[in-house]
Amino acid sequence: MHRVVEEISLKAWPAFETINHYGWLMRFANGYTKRANSVTVFDRVGLDIEEKITYCESQYRARKQKPIFRLLSFTNPKMLDDELAARGYEIIEPSLVMGLILSERSLNSTYYINQETLNDWLVAYHSLKALGEQQSTIHRMILAGIKSEILFVSFKQDEEIVACGIGVLESGYLGIFDLVTSPMQRRRGYATAIIQGLLQWGIDKGAYFSYIQVVKANIPACKLYEKLGYESMYEYWYRVGCISGNQQ
Structure with missing residues (x-):
């Protein structure tokens, strides 16, 4: 169900442009919200990880945007996370996707x-x-x-x-x-x-199902959603680079 919710949530918040590079989904919406302006990898990272990161970076920088990767906990993204960290990407806004059966x-x-x-x-x-x-x-x-x-x-x-x-x-x-x-x-x-x-x-x-996304640090919101019956499903976080490409 995790992947289904994730795919539906991306459709519910559309980007203006989407590029699929060997399963790495790049979304662009003139910089408004990280959700619509980031790379999502649904499946295993696969081979040529450095080439794929570099290609994604080139696409965002061509649009004068910071390259942003959105990492999903249920995809076991440690390899990608470690490589982005080594390139100087900062981790921001660890978040939860919470679900409720209606x-x-x-x-x-x-x-x-x-x-x-x-x-x-x-x-x-x-x-x-x-x-x-x-x-x-x-x-x-x-x-x-x-x-x-x-x-x-x-x-x-x-x-x-x-x-x-x-x-x-x-x-x-x-x-x-x-x-x-x-x-x-x-x-x-x-x-x-x-x-x-x-x-x-x-x-x-x-x-028959509802989902909501919330930053983990927003404790009052998390407690409110839990009170209404929502339960944590999976986590995601962003790794944010810079426009110039001088990270390493």
């Missing part, structure tokens, strides 16, 4: 969430995240490029949006993305309301 039941949420259009949702999200104009433009392009069924939701307090999130449904798998709460409104149950609303939507649409 059932046909009401989640009994006491809150009411609002469905939003893409435009209205983006205004709220970008305000809560304080994104710059360039980031906002690329973010819009990524969301507009999602082919799966998608739901944009928000939670309002005194007619003001204080939390929002996205549900992406693909082949019975519901991914939850871009979950954010106003810094002044945290610990009031709004994120829980957003997730429960998205889960209920997913269940109503026939979803």
